[in-house]
Amino acid sequence: MKLKTxxxxxxxxxxxxxxxxxxxxxxxxxxxxxAFDTENRPYKHYIGYIDQDKALLNxxxxxxxxxxxxxxxxxxxxxxxxxxxxxxxxxVNTTFNNKTNYTDxxxxxxxxxxxxxxxxGWFEIIEMNLDLKETPxxxxxVDDLFKxxxxxKHWDIVSYNEKPYNYYMYxxxxxxxxxxxxxxx
Amino acid sequence: xxxxxxxxxxxxxxxxxxSCKEHSKLSKxxxxxxxxxxxxxxxxxxxxxxxxxxxxxxxLTIDPEYEQAVxxxxxxxLKRGMPHKWLPQYNKAVALDSVNRIPWRGYLYLWFxxxxxxxxxxxxxxxxxxPDFIDAPQGHSVDYWRGIAYLGLKDYKNxxxxxxxxxxxxxxxxxxxxxxxxxxxxxxxxxxxxxxIEKALYNFNTQLKYANNLSADAKYYKAKILISKNKKKExxxxxxxxxxxxxxxxxxxxxxxxxxxxxxxxxxxxxxTIITAL
Numbered sequence: 109m110k111l112k113t114x115x116x117x118x119x120x121x122x123x124x125x126x127x128x129x130x131x132x133x134x135x136x137x138x139x140x141x142x143a144f145d146t147e148n149r150p151y152k153h154y155i156g157y158i159d160q161d162k163a164l165l166n167x168x169x170x171x172x173x174x175x176x177x178x179x180x181x182x183x184x185x186x187x188x189x190x191x192x193x194x195x196x197x198x199x200v201n202t203t204f205n206n207k208t209n210y211t212d213x214x215x216x217x218x219x220x221x222x223x224x225x226x227x228x229g230w231f232e233i234i235e236m237n238l239d240l241k242e243t244p245x246x247x248x249x250v251d252d253l254f255k256x257x258x259x260x261k262h263w264d265i266v267s268y269n270e271k272p273y274n275y276y277m278y279x280x281x282x283x284x285x286x287x288x289x290x291x292x293x
Numbered sequence: 294x295x296x297x298x299x300x301x302x303x304x305x306x307x308x309x310x311x312s313c314k315e316h317s318k319l320s321k322x323x324x325x326x327x328x329x330x331x332x333x334x335x336x337x338x339x340x341x342x343x344x345x346x347x348x349x350x351x352x353l354t355i356d357p358e359y360e361q362a363v364x365x366x367x368x369x370x371l372k373r374g375m376p377h378k379w380l381p382q383y384n385k386a387v388a389l390d391s392v393n394r395i396p397w398r399g400y401l402y403l404w405f406x407x408x409x410x411x412x413x414x415x416x417x418x419x420x421x422x423x424p425d426f427i428d429a430p431q432g433h434s435v436d437y438w439r440g441i442a443y444l445g446l447k448d449y450k451n452x453x454x455x456x457x458x459x460x461x462x463x464x465x466x467x468x469x470x471x472x473x474x475x476x477x478x479x480x481x482x483x484x485x486x487x488x489x490i491e492k493a494l495y496n497f498n499t500q501l502k503y504a505n506n507l508s509a510d511a512k513y514y515k516a517k518i519l520i521s522k523n524k525k526k527e528x529x530x531x532x533x534x535x536x537x538x539x540x541x542x543x544x545x546x547x548x549x550x551x552x553x554x555x556x557x558x559x560x561x562x563x564x565x566t567i568i569t570a571l
Binding site: 140143144146149150151152153154155156180181182183185191192193194195215217219234236238240241242276278279280282290291292293 | 334335338339340341342343344346347348350369370372373374375376377379380405406407408546549550551555557558559560
């Protein structure tokens with residue numbers, strides 16, 4: 109009799125715990141679903157999202173791993189430069205700074221993706237003045253730096269546990285009187 | 294399950310609509326409390342995600358003057374290379390809390406846009422805003438950051454003046470061992486680049502003293518100084534040690550972006566080649 113009672117109470121407690129767990133899971137799932145529901149909300153995509161249908165050079169390469177991206181939080185930064193950023197900076201000096209005579213000043217940003225084979229594509233361009241306000245820059249200058257930046261030889265393959273991934277990257281050129289004076293990141 | 298989700302969504306929307314109607318009836322303090330709650334729920338999600346951004350918008354709908362939320366809405370743009378969207382939003386936070394946000398903006402101009410002049414202008418403005426207090430965005434005094442910004446401009450006189458001020462103040466108040474090691478490194482670099490080798494050496498040695506003799510940067514510059522003193526053997530010793538320190542991770546670097554005067558492995562190898570050829 110006592111054993112029956114113990115089993116009965118244990119069973120009730122077990123059912124309550126399981127029910128609570130199910131309710132909690134459903135509540136949490138709904139909460140997350142609602143939080144990420146973008147209908148009638150101002151932000152339709154995460155910050156930094158690149159619309160691959162509208163991006164430049166979007167048909168040259170394929171993304172690997174079903175399009176999964178890494179480094180969307182703040183770009184691959186220094187890991188992205190092939191060799192090192194020193195190589196990249198040297199290449200900017202030899203192929204752009206020492207060979208062009210532009211006079212514009214401003215910031216020119218490229219946001220893009222690099223696939224698991226180290227091929228760069230899916231570019232978005234932001235042209236700004238030195239006060240960070242969107243302003244058109246000299247078209248030929250932008251084209252030159254776009255051609256340079258989209259050259260895949262400048263970008264490394266980024267891997268985790270020896271598996272290569274697609275990654276997000278941005279480059280910001282600070283340009284003063286037609287010369288790149290700073291490269292970020 | 295689908296029905297349950299729809300039901301939950303309907304209930305939530307009803308609550309939101311009801312809440313919206315009620316916001317205007319809440320006191321300022323109650324609005325802030327509710328906005329903080331909404332904000333704290335939003336920031337559980339990944340920074341810059343739709344849930345994060347839209348949740349913060351909800352918090353600001355409740356209390357548009359909630360400065361922390363206004364600021365946080367800008368941050369992901371900064372980290373992801375979208376300054377044209379970062380700055381207008383950040384400046385809304387400046388309008389609500391200029392005392393804290395102006396020196397912080399200086400710090401962000403310095404590292405994320407390498408705009409040394411705008412950074413210095415913001416650090417200088419913080420002196421006026423808080424005349425009795427030296428602000429310290431991201432844990433370092435504005436004097437330290439000004440030292441770096443002036444070094445970026447190659448204005449060695451001002452760079453050294455601010456590093457010396459920072460080091461003297463920190464040493465007096467807390468002791469030399471409390472001073473950030475990079476203050477000695479950058480002060481040393483400013484002296485080195487301006488041609489004051491002895492002062493440079495003193496700062497590199499001080500850095501090494503408090504860094505357990507581990508710093509690829511300090512040893513790289515010491516090797517350069519030893520070259521200028523025709524001490525090839527010692528220069529080679531230091532560059533070899535610098536390469537070792539670099540390989541085990543003791544080099545000057547920072548998160549998200551390259552640091553000022555960041556050294557790369559290639560820099561060290563090139564200097565070793567030069568020393569070997571002497």
